[in-house]
Amino acid sequence: MTTPSNSMPNSFPAQPAAPNSVPTPPDSPTRPFYWSVRRELWENRSIYLAPLAVAAVTLVGFVVATLGRALSTSDIAHRRAILESHFNFVSAMIMGTTFVVGIFYSLDALHSERRDRSILFWKSLPVSDLTTVLSKASIPLLVLPAITVILTVAMLWIMLLLSSLVLVGSGLNAATLWSQSPLLQISLLLLYHLITVHILWHAPFYAWMLLVSAWARRAVFLWAALPIAAIGILEKIIFNTTHFANFLEYRLSGPEPYAMGAPSNSMSQGPAAGSISQGAHSMHTMSTVDPAKFLTTPGLWLGLIVTVALLAATVHLRRSQSPL
Amino acid sequence: MTVIEARGLRKTFGATVALSALDLRVESGRILGLVGPNGAGKTTALNAILGLIPYQGQLKVLGRDPWTERDHLMRDVCFIADVAVLPRWIRVSQALDYVAGVHPRFDRAKAEALLAKTTIARDRKVRELSKGMVAQLHLALVMAIDARLLVLDEPTLGLDILFRKQFYDSLLNDYFDRDRTILVTTHQVDEIQDVLTDVMFIDRGRIVFSSTMEEFESRYVELIVNPENAAAARALAPIHERQVLGRTIFLFDLMTLHNIDRPQLAALGDLRSPGIADLFVALLGNPSTPPQPAAKTGAAK
Numbered sequence: 302m303t304t305p306s307n308s309m310p311n312s313f314p315a316q317p318a319a320p321n322s323v324p325t326p327p328d329s330p331t332r333p334f335y336w337s338v339r340r341e342l343w344e345n346r347s348i349y350l351a352p353l354a355v356a357a358v359t360l361v362g363f364v365v366a367t368l369g370r371a372l373s374t375s376d377i378a379h380r381r382a383i384l385e386s387h388f389n390f391v392s393a394m395i396m397g398t399t400f401v402v403g404i405f406y407s408l409d410a411l412h413s414e415r416r417d418r419s420i421l422f423w424k425s426l427p428v429s430d431l432t433t434v435l436s437k438a439s440i441p442l443l444v445l446p447a448i449t450v451i452l453t454v455a456m457l458w459i460m461l462l463l464s465s466l467v468l469v470g471s472g473l474n475a476a477t478l479w480s481q482s483p484l485l486q487i488s489l490l491l492l493y494h495l496i497t498v499h500i501l502w503h504a505p506f507y508a509w510m511l512l513v514s515a516w517a518r519r520a521v522f523l524w525a526a527l528p529i530a531a532i533g534i535l536e537k538i539i540f541n542t543t544h545f546a547n548f549l550e551y552r553l554s555g556p557e558p559y560a561m562g563a564p565s566n567s568m569s570q571g572p573a574a575g576s577i578s579q580g581a582h583s584m585h586t587m588s589t590v591d592p593a594k595f596l597t598t599p600g601l602w603l604g605l606i607v608t609v610a611l612l613a614a615t616v617h618l619r620r621s622q623s624p625l
Numbered sequence: 626m627t628v629i630e631a632r633g634l635r636k637t638f639g640a641t642v643a644l645s646a647l648d649l650r651v652e653s654g655r656i657l658g659l660v661g662p663n664g665a666g667k668t669t670a671l672n673a674i675l676g677l678i679p680y681q682g683q684l685k686v687l688g689r690d691p692w693t694e695r696d697h698l699m700r701d702v703c704f705i706a707d708v709a710v711l712p713r714w715i716r717v718s719q720a721l722d723y724v725a726g727v728h729p730r731f732d733r734a735k736a737e738a739l740l741a742k743t744t745i746a747r748d749r750k751v752r753e754l755s756k757g758m759v760a761q762l763h764l765a766l767v768m769a770i771d772a773r774l775l776v777l778d779e780p781t782l783g784l785d786i787l788f789r790k791q792f793y794d795s796l797l798n799d800y801f802d803r804d805r806t807i808l809v810t811t812h813q814v815d816e817i818q819d820v821l822t823d824v825m826f827i828d829r830g831r832i833v834f835s836s837t838m839e840e841f842e843s844r845y846v847e848l849i850v851n852p853e854n855a856a857a858a859r860a861l862a863p864i865h866e867r868q869v870l871g872r873t874i875f876l877f878d879l880m881t882l883h884n885i886d887r888p889q890l891a892a893l894g895d896l897r898s899p900g901i902a903d904l905f906v907a908l909l910g911n912p913s914t915p916p917q918p919a920a921k922t923g924a925a926k
Contacts, residue, residue: 336726343719344712419712422763424677425704428727429696620695621679623672 333428337436338444341410347402348440349448355398356452359391363460368467388460392453392491399449400499403441407510408521410437411619418624430619434511434612441507446495454488490590497595498555505552505604508611515618518625556598626653628774628806629674633682636669636830643669645830646682651823653773656807660814660905661827667810668707670827671778674808675704687773700730703772707779707810709759713752717745717762724766736769739799757788764792768800775800777809789813793820815900824901828909842898846887848875850894858893861885865907876907 342348367387374380411434414420423433461479468474513525533546595601627650634647644666651657661667673680676695684691689698711720717740725733740747743761751759760781767775781789797820801807811817814824824841826834836844850858855873859866861882863875876899877890890896 333727336723339726340719340723343716344714414712417712418706418708418710421677421704421706421708421710422712424695425675425699425706425710426724426727427696427699427729432696623677 333432334436337428337433338439341437341440342444344413345406345409345440348406348444351402352395352398352448352452355394356391356456359394360456360459363387363391364463368463384460384464388457388487391456391460395453395456396449396495396499399445403445403507404510406445407437407441407507408514408525410440410511411515411615411622412517412521415622415625420622420624430616434515434616434619438507438511438612442500442504446499449495449499450488450492453491454484457484457487493590493592497592501601502552502555502604504608505611508608508615512611512615512618515615515622551600552604556595556600627651627685628653628655629684629686629808631670631674631682631684634670634673634684635681636666636673636678642830644673644680647827647831649825649832651806651808653806654803655822656801656809656820657823657825658814658817658821658901659808659810659825659827660901661810662909665827666830667827668778669830671704671776671808671810675702675776700728701772702774702776703767703770704776705763705767705778705780707782709756709763711751711759711763714750716748716750717754718747720751720762720766721747724770728770730771731766732769732771736765739765739768739795757784760784760788760792764795768796773805775805775807777807777811779811780809781811781813786816789816793817796820814905815902818901821901826905826908834904834908841901841904844878844880845899845904846877846879846890847897847899847903848877848890848894849873849897850875854893858890861890865903876903 367383370383374383414423461484465479510521510525514521517524529549533543533549536542536545629649629651631647631649634644634649635642636644647666647670649670659667659670669678672678673684674686674691676686676691676693676698679692686698687701691698715723721733721736724731724736740762743758743765745754745758745762751762754762764780781792784792793816796807809817809821818838821838823835823837825832825836848858848863849869850873852871852873858873858875861875861877864878864881865876867874872894877885879886887896
């Protein structure tokens with residue numbers, strides 16, 4: 302194995318001979334953060350492998366099942382509907398996968414380093430607990446959404462290209478497929494949905510899971526889920542109400558009516574992962590997106606305050622926790 | 626230049642006192658061995674010095690408060706903990722990349738050169754390496770960091786004698802110099818007696834003995850006598866005696882024996898320098914102060 306640094310002359314010891322690329326100058330404060338995020342990707346390859354695998358499988362499904370069916374019909378509207386529904390399915394699958402990966406990642410993030418005692422190695426390096434916790438929080442809040450967008454948009458392009466190839470191959474005009482598939486709008490909507498719901502709206506959940514993973518000695522999932530379930534059950538038993546459960550559902554499903562303005566002509570109020578399908582289905586225009594309304598939702602800001610508080614508690618715990 | 630200064634350092638875990646008013650001062654350029662029975666507070670003391678646990682009392686490491694400034698302190702301090710702590714999933718090349726990425730004082734070329742002397746392949750994962758190789762890898766990473774204080778907590782635990790010897794040789798020849806300080810704890814203290822410049826005994830959360838090695842060697846002497854001279858030797862008030870193969874070994878503290886010198890003792894039998902472990906047993910293991918039952922749990926060791 303040779304790395305570029307092997308050829309570095311010894312006379313430059315002060316120059317950190319980083320491999321590949323040096324993204325930031327040696328003493329930049331973002332440098333430990335950058336490497337901490339890379340470290341997470343080394344350790345948890347499922348962050349990108351799982352969505353990639355799901356995308357690959359659904360792509361095969363598309364080629365085998367949908368492509369032929371869609372192209373066998375001469376009705377252009379029908380053809381488009383079939384392709385679109387498949388695309389919606391693919392994007393929902395990818396989003397669902399990254400959602401699940403994010404949950405598993407967050408529950409393990411600060412637990413595994415205590416379990417295998419490697420926390421003693423990480424703490425022997427000049428990386429603050431704040432940097433460590435933020436780099437771990439960035440996986441569900443930045444890296445996974447980014448992977449989702451990139452992968453979904455790439456899938457959209459691949460599926461359109463494949464359809465066009467088949468259409469052209471059979472002597473038909475592929476232009477309508479492109480003119481009527483609002484690529485850019487779907488991509489932007491997806492991005493908007495991920496930023497508003499998956500990042501900003503769901504942030505307290507991830508912060509909570511990180512906190513529990515830094516605190517629990519074992520059974521992280523139970524410690525994360527049981528208190529929440531207990532509150533709902535107690536409320537039901539004592540007051541026979543479901544305010545907490547409703548609140549939880551609201552926090553999970555996202556403020557879609559707020560984010561997207563008037564609930565458009567979409568059919569059903571699906572769960573978070575399905576909501577993009579409505580978006581892609583019903584909103585080929587960006588007109589129904591209403592960021593102002595989203596940004597003035599009190600729940601958004603309350604959630605973000607809670608997120609900051611939970612992350613601060615996580616940093617505090619990480620500082621004083623010893624290996625298990 | 627003082628590297629570590631602790632005054633009245635105290636740490637309790639619930640009702641258990643792990644450190645009780647520990648005073649400690651380490652100057653730069655020393656190799657200090659911290660010796661103590663299990664549960665004496667060695668690891669707790671090291672954890673406090675490394676900023677891994679909060680504590681009461683005063684503690685400054687390189688002029689910083691370890692608990693509040695751990696991340697800054699770790700630019701100048703390295704440590705190898707008493708267990709294999711390199712993450713098992715990491716590849717050797719990734720470990721090099723990561724440390725090079727986050728540590729401004731890491732000299733990658735030096736680490737590569739140190740690794741080149743071993744049989745460790747760059748594309749191996751830590752879980753695929755033997756125990757000795759993991760220790761070599763960790764040592765290579767640490768030695769390539771231009772740190773001022775290196776803390777080693779049982780760094781050679783579970784390694785065979787060849788690795789242990791290699792480990793300390795490497796440390797002395799390729800790393801240690803006058804500007805660096807090494808603080809080491811180990812149960813195989815006799816093996817590193819020649820390496821140390823200073824030794825301290827810790828017991829029940831406080832430092833009970835502290836000496837430079839020169840002092841140690843001029844102050845303590847062992848006298849091996851045949852049975853016929855045992856009574857005469859015993860009359861000179863040795864601090865410890867033990868039987869080996871029919872002969873008796875007496876340990877004398879020359880500082881407390883004002884009217885006796887080495888030639889007088891030599892007349893009774895053979896003189897030799899005691900090992901650190903012998904003195905340790907004499908001071909902490911003699912019947913008048915029975916060894917304390919392991920006084921604490923978990924976090925200390």
